[in-house]
Amino acid sequence: MRLPIQAVDLRTDQDVIREGDRPSRCFAVLEGFACSFKITGVGKRQILGFHIPGDMPDLQSLHLEVLDCSIGTLTPCKLGFIQHEPIRELCEAYPRLAAAFWRETLIDASIFREWVTNVGRRDAYSRIAHVMCELLVRLRAVGLAEDHQFELPITQSEFADATGISTVHVNRTLQELRGDGLIQLKREKLTILDWDRLKEAGDFDATYLHLKRQDQAAA
């Protein structure tokens, strides 16, 4: 059985799929950063999660007819589209494969749970620290971060939408994080200067990412 993948390049700030769509395919991020988001009735955006290479952000569409959120690029991206039908057939034929895909969506759900907690019960300082911790650990797991430094092509306004605070306050909080010597952030490059203190500030425990052993180096 073959699994035809159609590679597509997208520019920054393009919608890949939109809330309300009924797609017949899903995609994997091959290169670049993307994010899931919703727009509220009064036009505010909430980013629900960041997607990095290796992620399949809309695997859910395999079993949910209508999309309940949108996904857009944060940087230029290379995406690999795969039709639902052949995936479904593979899943029926190989239950272990289905279980592996299922597991991926369960990890996504686990991350959403952590994000509910993050925006619901942590202050701005912690929220931002937490998101940075998560990104480091996930990027390391796919080899996109060495040590404690990685490309972070995310604007302060996007950070605001991810953490549920205002852009201005993100700016001030980033200055605090810098002033406290936890991070260095310039030119879209984030350097974590004090991992232990950043983890503590962000109330971060990587358990919810459900990484396999070999991926846990950073955590």
Add this chain to the structure above:
Amino acid sequence: MRLPIQAVDLRTDQDVIREGDRPSRCFAVLEGFACSFKITGVGKRQILGFHIPGDMPDLQSLHLEVLDCSIGTLTPCKLGFIQHEPIRELCEAYPRLAAAFWRETLIDASIFREWVTNVGRRDAYSRIAHVMCELLVRLRAVGLAEDHQFELPITQSEFADATGISTVHVNRTLQELRGDGLIQLKREKLTILDWDRLKEAGDFDATYLHLKRQDQAAA
């Protein structure tokens, strides 16, 4: 193949499973209300979702070894415990059944996404209205609400932990909702007086619940 279910009765405020556990079984809510939650490093609780009869709140444990959140009862509950092993065997034998379970966990994830948005980008008034809307629609789908009225055995403090605001502010916001004629709430019984305006106040659209057609009466 048999699927042995062990029924268990629990009192109010009992933990069913705890963050960090590695369960070998999962459960369904047969009667009563429960909730998933996390406790942050500084001891604040975030409720991640409410569970009503028919839900299988920890189905995720089938494929994730370690629990990343706790689940506790909000009222006296009757739970049905089922071992993972027989479920896994059934899923391998009947891919359609696996897909149905998978779909359930995908809906859970969709609800978490909505909750991220709720606590991240809506004000207190909207957040509470939203949660009420969700509960009505879900309870109607399982026949536990008639018209626009249902048993809501949830304290203001639990409401606070679900919406990421303080207990005192929940109290004041509930008074606002009452004062505006949207709801009536006494003796753990919630009556929605103006469904259209409550939906609008809560920025509520039931799509994210992914109900099958016959369940959508209320939405």
Add this chain to the structure above:
DNA sequence: CGTTTGGTTGAAATGTGTCAAACTTTGTGG
């Protein structure tokens, strides 16, 4: 090199949190 996008700053407004006390309802044991 001008234009756009993103970052930074200050001042004022505000939603929400905190604290502490009083009140009400519910549950329980005598």
Add this chain to the structure above:
DNA sequence: CCACAAAGTTTGACACATTTCAACCAAACG
């Protein structure tokens, strides 16, 4: 069935984290 305790709700005063608005600055880009 009353009395008491416990749990939950309500209130007021005040503190404060965060938002909003508006302007300015810096960097990226064609």
